[in-house]
Amino acid sequence: MAFYLAKFNEDAVQNLGYTGFRNAFNNIGAKLNYSPNSVKNRRDDFDPLFGHRAGWHQVELGRSNLEIVDSFDHLSEEALRAIVLDLLDGGSSSEIVLPNTNRQSSTYTTRGVTGRRAEAFFMEWFAKHFPNENLIDTRDLGCGYDFRIENSNRVYEVKGLSGNDGGVLFTDKEWKVAAELQDNYYLVLIKGCFSESPIVETYPNPHFQFSPRKQVTAVINVNWGISSTDLNNTRTN
Template sequence: MNRTKLLIVAFYLSKFDKTAVTNLGYDGFRDAFRTIGDKLGYSPNTVKNRRDDFDPLFPHRAGWHQVELSSNSLSIVDNFDHLSEEGLRVIVLDILNQNADSDLNTTLENVSGEKKYVAIGLTGKKAETYFIEWFSVNYPDFNLIDTRDLGCGYDFAVEDSEKVFEVKGLSGSDGGIRFTDKEWSVANVKGENYDLVIVSDCFSDTTSLTIHTNPSKYLEPEKQISTVVAVNWNVSARQLRQHV
């Protein structure tokens, strides 16, 4: 449990960088590493290294970009990346203050570290960049439309076409992938117009790309239901009445 708490704190420090240090009340990273280490039973260098593990996902530092995230670290990314700075800070402060009344310990029991897929952030971005360049070379007469931030169940579409692409990256030459529920649902609906793009060896000189058209026709993914950590901010009826 202590290691999970360390990883959560390290993820917060990595993602929110100097803002995190300031909002936790530390004079700088050195002070943060030392104090956090004392509270959680780790050396300052261990705290720093675990922060560096997450750094390739964010623009602040290069971090350990040569090393793929562990399954435990991937689980932290999956469960906590959606939280705001303030929301994640509340959890971190609960950890550092050893708040026994918090719901955090119960929540952490549902944070599994057994996932086998690779880090979405770094590997996914490398794969998408590779695909964009590959598409421009192989299909110069077509315009690729970036839909990654639209939540439509695929990463790219083609102008004046029904064809769409979902890009998945692998750090090595082999490995499994994960579809979100939305992606898999859209794959079923679009059928032959849905291409799954697998970019392998994303961090090597032998990067390769394969395309699987209509993946829902022949792939049989295993359903996985996971617990998502959420932070809610409740306002009482009494407070609302006071400010009418």
């Protein structure tokens, strides 16, 4: 619920039928037997991911919150709202099972956590340090990397860490493309994404440099089912 409030902000409050955040905190707290201030603090945990508020940007997300982000960040507002409403009603119509990711002690940071902040900083940093090169945004094209250079074979995959220590995750597509492009594929690691002076580290040919461990995880998906009864009742000739 806190993740939904942080991600969709005022739209979330309105779509849940509350008059404002204070009203949301009070009502959600009452239904969950949780103090309104604690509901607010849990929302603030996720705030740094989305930029509506600063939130607890000084604190690294814990394991349980990382699992929330990994499991639910891909869902639409409508799907996530349906889950939240069901939980507020006592969860009577569905069961939510979080995948067991078996996280280790190191913090693995995904795009859903600090990636957007890292990518925004990288674009500013690149423009400052390479003013004569044109950076092409490919993040929404499914290429297996985030940016490429115009009239060049060089590409960049950007990963972010909120602190100065931790590992990163590559999708299977990203790792495959890294193997294909070799020295033209660069991993850019932005450390301290929420600090005043993030650190930029670049690693050419990460597929050659590193030996990652494979991780297989389940992903929560929401499907919308229309029953045969509904179809028959509304059938037109």
